[in-house]
Amino acid sequence: MASPDASPAVAIGDDPASSRSGRFAGPDATADVAVVVVTYESANDLEALIASLRVEAAGQRLRVVVADNGSSDGTLAVARSHSDIVAIETGGNLGYAGGINAAMRAVGDAGTILILNPDLVVVPGAIAALRERLRHSDVGVVVPRILDADGSPFTSLRREPSLLRAVGDAAFGSRFASRPGAFAEVVHDASAYEHPHPADWATGAALLIDARVARAVGPWDERFFLYSEETDFLRRVRDLGRTVWFEPGAVVRHAQGGSGASVDLERLMAVNRIRYMRKHHGPITAAAYRGAVVMHEAARAWMPAHRAALRTVLSERTWADLPRASRHDETGSAA
Template sequence: MARDLATAPPGRFAGPDEAVDVAIVVVTYQSADDLDRLIASLRHEAGHQRLRVIVADNASSDATLHVARGHSDLVVAETGGNLGYAGGINAAMASIGEADAILVLNPDLVVEPGAVAALRARLRESRAGIVVPKILDADGETYPSIRREPTLLRALGDAAFGSRFASRPGAFAEVVSDGGAYENAHPLDWATGAALLIDAGAARTIGPWDERFFLYSEETDFFRRARDLGYAVWFEPTAVVRHTQGGSGASVDLERLMAVNRIRYARKHHGRVAAAAYRGAVVLHELARAWMPAHRATLRTVASERTWADLPRASRPTRAGSGT
């Protein structure tokens, strides 16, 4: 079967009015250098299943839209502004159409042969609401994408040890570093949002992604809401994607936003006292690393809520258009 999947001829994607097995959502922002590779890998997946690909572009100023429109069978939606990852996903949902499942992918991914079919098979067999694949980094190594639910103890453990002593007890670490966890299918709390297959019915019940997070913690929130509604989340190791880890870029402002969004997440899902304690743990994390300029800047941000208004956030469009 694996050989058949790997050698299936490249296929065309379904149009907006056709029923499909999977509607694939790709949120782009300055993604011109990555998008063609992702689309090429998805065409091989379309050789044996019905796929629709929706590109939601967050006002890229590079050639992203030119690249996307070079593929006549993509559905291209311009959001009209930089709405962030959650906002881009929500904008794409208007073009999902009739689909059994929704696959959310970062644009800087390459999907290995058979990955989409493996995700769908796990979704059916486990009756899960969400299934995530194994992620390989640019060097072909397994990226530790599986996460445990954020807690105060885990935040304190990460503040004290960071990436050191990665094999410490799970009560004190959010990232799952045990290599065995990436070799077998199993349920989990959440995973990084670069790639996830969502049952279409579950997606409707869970509702829109929370755009208040812009970038970072939006997937933590989405997985949490799914679990709270009774949907299981599964990891499927035979579904493999490669990720260059460059889609969101890197800057001090994004580091600041990541730290603040962890506090926002705690405030949304926990009481005032617990959220205040969690914020203290985030402060300790940055204080322990304050000899580095980026962490000093982040420390100032998490310590002073007045600075949060300066963080990256959605730029709302004056008007939004869409086309195919």
């Protein structure tokens, strides 16, 4: 077996002729990889992702499962226009965690689960490189290098949240990128994105998960709706004694420039950081961490989104108004 510190070769050529056609495996077939894509108003992005996955299907058996969270822009029609894609309706807007859980019920027999955001495209060879990294004995999840639409690296790697890191990020943000890791949750050091290594966690845009690990960890925590759900899931992977690896030899990129988060999503991001600490730490640590989040938002309160987040973090009774899962009743109305 190759050293885990070396980027793997990407050729995996032991698949049948049907996979070389670029078609996806059907729901009853055995797949090497079940690709899970949670969509919401993603019609403009989905075709580019599907096209890139068809290139990847030339050397391995991929099943693609699209779980749509109640889109109104024709996203589901785009997915269903491909007869070899498993397209399901989640029954509402269940958020990212809820959408993943809905899709997981349709992945079938697959050795690995690849979770992808719909606004990504997969660079040829990426899935094979992720699979090769996953072959190392203690690796449970592998994450790729992510590029923005302009080709610049996206800072996707993170360290486990802590009080010191929250204070450091509140005070310095992306400045002093070389400061000790004890004072930074986001990994800003460019050299960290140039070689494979273990990571605490990474943004949930692209994750390859050993299917056995996914079953052992269990469902994604739907209480988070959006943001911190991947932090929680990957912590539970590590709690099982499995590692999360960053593999720069696997590359995905955003198909187009992002539009940024809404004010409500900025509020939710801040609150979910606190919810995460309350789940995994005692009340004293969680309260201190909340103070650090207040400091973070107060230092940026000249920006409207951070000013709104500050008000929300300070007033817990407003948390009930944050975005959360909603299901449609039989008439199609939100319930």
